[in-house]
Amino acid sequence: MTNLATLWYLLTLKNPMIQNKFSELVFSENDVCDLLMQGRTVDSLKNVVVDQTVDIEQLARLVERPDSLLTWSFPYSAETSVPEFHATQQMAWHMPNEYKTLDIAVHVLGLCESEAELQRCGQELLLYQERDLFNLLRYLKYLVDVMKENRVIWGVGRGSSVASYVLYKLGVHRIDSMYYNLDINEFLR
DSSP: OOOHHHHHHHHTOSSOOEEOTTSOEEBOHHHHHHHHHTTOOTGGGTTSOBOTTOOHHHHHHHHHOGGGGTOOOOOOSSSOOHHHHHHHHHHTSOOOHHHHTOOHHHHHHHTOOSHHHHHHHHHHHHHHHHTTOHHHHHHHHHHHHHHHHTTOOOOSOOGGGGGOHHHHHHTSOOOOTTTTTOOGGGTOO
């Protein structure tokens, strides 16, 4: 039998949900975030079937204090280097495991439709790798997917980022840098 929380969610449902083998609806991380942002409490979600990878307590803390994600200080010291600091900060980014473990190079190259696109993306990916920016690309992929899923509209493209064909293939912007012959070095200065 469907409980009241599940019934309420079905009535406000935007996207179809997954059902388990008992025909119960399984709430995803995005579903739980939606409910928490709409004022539901952690206790009220105890009777809801949630995907086992979702940490409701952590999501509740993020929803309750989103400013905590934005506060950090740069530790200039002999013990901490700039790359170590960036790596530490990136570990705190909220991103599902499927994106954290995504082989972004394979994904981007799989989006290519011609030899010229493969060459350009391969060249750019090497530059991204040299600068240790693969985690940023993974996060941008996650961000674009969330925006598409929630029908959020974002800009066509702005500034030097449009020189990156990899960002174009990921959907971050809609400026085909190969068509306009834009040099990736304009972006990665």
